[in-house]
Amino acid sequence: MKFAIQVNEGPYTHEASDTAYLFTRAALEKGHEIFRVFFYHDGVNNGTNLTTPPQDDRNVTNRWSELAAKHNLDLVVCVAAAQRRGIVDEGEMKRNGKSAQNIADGFRISGLGQLIEAGIQADRLVVFGD
Amino acid sequence: MSEEMMEEGGTIKKFLYVNRKAPYGTVYALESLEVVLIGAAFEQDVSLVFMDDGVFQITKGQDTAGVEMKNFSPTYRALEMYDVEKLFVEKESLDARGLTEDDLLVPVEVMTSEQIRDLMEDQDVILSF
Numbered sequence A: 001m002k003f004a005i006q007v008n009e010g011p012y013t014h015e016a017s018d019t020a021y022l023f024t025r026a027a028l029e030k031g032h033e034i035f036r037v038f039f040y041h042d043g044v045n046n047g048t049n050l051t052t053p054p055q056d057d058r059n060v061t062n063r064w065s066e067l068a069a070k071h072n073l074d075l076v077v078c079v080a081a082a083q084r085r086g087i088v089d090e091g092e093m094k095r096n097g098k099s100a101q102n103i104a105d106g107f108r109i110s111g112l113g114q115l116i117e118a119g120i121q122a123d124r125l126v127v128f129g130d
Numbered sequence B: 001m002s003e004e005m006m007e008e009g010g011t012i013k014k015f016l017y018v019n020r021k022a023p024y025g026t027v028y029a030l031e032s033l034e035v036v037l038i039g040a041a042f043e044q045d046v047s048l049v050f051m052d053d054g055v056f057q058i059t060k061g062q063d064t065a066g067v068e069m070k071n072f073s074p075t076y077r078a079l080e081m082y083d084v085e086k087l088f089v090e091k092e093s094l095d096a097r098g099l100t101e102d103d104l105l106v107p108v109e110v111m112t113s114e115q116i117r118d119l120m121e122d123q124d125v126i127l128s129f
Helices: A016-029 A041-047 A060-071 A079-085 A090-095 A113-121 B005-010 B029-043 B051-060 B074-082 B090-098 B113-122
Strands: A002-007 A033-039 A075-078 A107-110 A124-127 B016-017 B045-050 B086-090 B109-111 B125-128
Touching: A002 A016, A002 A041, A002 A113, A016 A033, A016 A041, A016 A060, A016 A124, A033 A041, A033 A113, A041 A060, A041 A075, A060 A075, A060 B029, A075 A079, A075 A113, A079 A090, A079 A107, A079 B029, A079 B109, A113 B029, A113 B125, A124 B125, B016 B029, B016 B051, B016 B113, B029 B045, B045 B051, B045 B113, B051 B086, B051 B090, B074 B113, B086 B090, B086 B113, B090 B109, B109 B113
Parallel strands: A002 A033, A002 A124, A033 A075, A075 A107, B016 B045, B016 B125, B045 B086, B086 B109
Antiparallel strands: none
């Protein structure tokens, strides 16, 4: 089956991103296809490479990056939600005159159209978080 | 819209946006509306449901001066221009909050929770905010 995943909460406060990650990993292990993972609302905070949890804890951002690298996943951060919350790639940094970028490996910033497209293309859109 | 999307053309799915939260206090209502507006460009079969505190999103006379936030409720009136015209409100949610259809700023169809269940069953994609 072809899944699309939507993550609506940031890391650590809520378990939604962990659950989404575990679901995505399990689906891939079962041979399903993940069309796209779309990060919205505070979910965009999963995509910052400034995340530095204690060493004995899971690194939610790195886990996504590693899964993306292994399975060629498309991790998309909503641009409007990202701008509000300070998630920045090189293009956004230049466009908005910011001093830094912080998008994590394997993530890209794009528009809400990517979420709608995922809903159209996938057999199931599975939403995690409030 | 990307060229890719233009080429896809044919696929039309039933999208239902379920709005369950008050308009202020959390960002979900505003960011849900943003998805609806962007999604309108994809010419899908779109419906919106307002239930629980989500019914407050479309109440008349919202005044946000005190909380220093933008009052985005007029945008719901613009949905018609985006061909988003199927707006449903759960009757039980209105009743529980002492609201009637007259309190709402856009034309809606009031449905019972059972009818909304049937509506949900009929959808391809449900986005709940």
